[in-house]
């Protein structure tokens with residue numbers, strides 16, 4: 329059983345599993361995630377520096393997944409959303425938690441550190457960042 333090829337691009341591109349590290353152009357303040365080494369607006373006139381994103385933001389579109397690809401069956405239902413981060417760029421990610429059915433565009437989300445998938449052949453467990461609906465209180 330292998331499903332490495334079905335792991336979304338976002339997870340494979342993520343430089344750090346523990347932080348959302350992107351870059352920011354110091355000239356025009358554009359932010360990039362995944363990180364870019366060159367600002368497409370400023371090109372060589374700009375300088376990009378590493379920037380860690382809070383991961384907080386709001387949902388701008390989403391799809392609820394009820395039939396999962398191989399390896400993700402145990403997580404259904406879950407949602408894959410485009411999140412507009414507070415820092416000003418969009419990111420795609422998985423939304424988990426008990427509030428999936430009640431989610432809506434415009435809702436706030438916050439990052440959580442969760443199990444991503446298990447490698448069935450080798451018993452490896454991958455962890456990474458997912459999101460949950462942020463109801464504005466500390467309970468989840």
Ligand SMILES: [Zn+2]
Nearest residue numbers: 353356367370
């Ligand atoms: Zn720039």
